[in-house]
Amino acid sequence: QKEVEQNSGPLSVPEGAIASLNCTYSDRGSQSFFWYRQYSGKSPELIMFIYSNGDKEDGRFTAQLNKASQYVSLLIRDSQPSDSATYLCAVPGPSNFGNEKLTFGTGTRLTIIP
Amino acid sequence: EPEVTQTPSHQVTQMGQEVILRCVPISNHLYFYWYRQILGQKVEFLVSFYNNEISEKSEIFDDQFSVERPDGSNFTLKIRSTKLEDSAMYFCASSGGTEFNSPLHFGNGTRLTVT
Numbered sequence: 151q152k153e154v155e156q157n158s159g160p161l162s163v164p165e166g167a168i169a170s171l172n173c174t175y176s177d178r179g180s181q182s183f184f185w186y187r188q189y190s191g192k193s194p195e196l197i198m199f200i201y202s203n204g205d206k207e208d209g210r211f212t213a214q215l216n217k218a219s220q221y222v223s224l225l226i227r228d229s230q231p232s233d234s235a236t237y238l239c240a241v242p243g244p245s246n247f248g249n250e251k252l253t254f255g256t257g258t259r260l261t262i263i264p
Numbered sequence: 265e266p267e268v269t270q271t272p273s274h275q276v277t278q279m280g281q282e283v284i285l286r287c288v289p290i291s292n293h294l295y296f297y298w299y300r301q302i303l304g305q306k307v308e309f310l311v312s313f314y315n316n317e318i319s320e321k322s323e324i325f326d327d328q329f330s331v332e333r334p335d336g337s338n339f340t341l342k343i344r345s346t347k348l349e350d351s352a353m354y355f356c357a358s359s360g361g362t363e364f365n366s367p368l369h370f371g372n373g374t375r376l377t378v379t
């Protein structure tokens with residue numbers, strides 16, 4: 151059974167600071183990883199995906215992947231109040247490289263304090 | 265920007281009744297999915313659908329559930345005899361492919377309440 155673990159938070163970060171969100175996964179064969187943002191009562195929205203070890207940057211967001219340690223993280227620079235949401239880590243199903251049969255973590259609730 | 269639309273936004277039904285949740289995926293997408301999220305819990309995969317048949321399903325997707333693409337635009341999830349534990353937000357999603365760079369586009373969800 152594929153497991154995806156996240157600290158549920160809440161994580162409170164001052165506006166303008168860096169928010170760091172972490173996710174660990176159990177299946178060493180997992181190849182790709184997705185970060186979604188979910189505002190309260192809304193649907194998940196893709197922020198980034200990563201499949202290579204190291205860092206991937208997109209605007210204020212940086213995803214970091216360490217396959218040896220089986221963790222993936224998301225950094226949000228210059229945090230804004232609009233970043234306040236729950237951030238979901240997701241991993242595809244067994245033998246899936248892409249976006250099929252995603253297993254989601256419980257999510258980390260992030261609050262940006264003005 | 266094209267989007268996935270779901271109707272109704274909220275459905276209330278009595279235990280044992282059948283419900284049909286409706287979705288209109290993005291028009292040029294070929295892969296369709298249903299996920300659900302029980303209040304305060306994880307988003308869970310239910311089923312994926314491609315080329316008019318189920319490609320994968322989870323253990324949650326038992327005989328009480330079925331999916332259909334009745335025409336060229338709609339994608340439906342039917343729950344035959346609802347149970348209290350079926351109360352959840354149901355999200356439809358679609359994608360142009362299954363590669364990691366073909367992201368899922370989620371609809372706004374249907375909140376199902378079984379009483």
